[in-house]
Amino acid sequence: MTELTAMKCEACRADAPKVSEAELPELMRQIPDWTPVVRDGILQLEREYKFKNFKQAWAFHNKVAEMAEAEGHHPALLLEWGKLTVTWWSHSIKGLHKNDFICAAKTDALLAA
Numbered sequence: 074m075t076e077l078t079a080m081k082c083e084a085c086r087a088d089a090p091k092v093s094e095a096e097l098p099e100l101m102r103q104i105p106d107w108t109p110v111v112r113d114g115i116l117q118l119e120r121e122y123k124f125k126n127f128k129q130a131w132a133f134h135n136k137v138a139e140m141a142e143a144e145g146h147h148p149a150l151l152l153e154w155g156k157l158t159v160t161w162w163s164h165s166i167k168g169l170h171k172n173d174f175i176c177a178a179k180t181d182a183l184l185a186a
């Protein structure tokens with residue numbers, strides 16, 4: 074099985090497939106620190122990262138933004154003192170695409186780097 078972090082996001086159009094109920098458990102297993110949340114009826118992946126201060130959270134925010142631009146897939150980022158909340162979903166399909174799992178795994182890898 075290819076690691077999510079080794080994959081690249083693919084262009085995701087409105088007719089791209091959502092991750093199915095059957096695929097979900099195996100993908101969630103690969104990003105155990107992420108929580109599936111439903112907002113406005115849209116399934117999303119969310120994780121809160123804690124830091125010692127604003128500057129460290131801000132620096133991580135910028136790393137995630139750089140990675141998102143490189144992947145062509147973009148998260149919601151909520152920067153607060155000592156905290157960055159990252160939420161991934163695919164706007165074009167109003168739900169979760171494989172891209173969201175790839176980017177969640179890559180977000181975790183940025184923290185480790």
Ligand SMILES: C[C@H](O)[C@H](O)[C@H]1CNC2=NC(N)=NC(=O)C2=N1
Pocket residue numbers: 084085145146147148161162163164165166
């Ligand atoms: C043309 C471009 O690839 C699309 O607009 C991309 C950009 N980034 C995106 N990011 C996210 N999260 N969902 C999308 O549907 C999306 N679409």
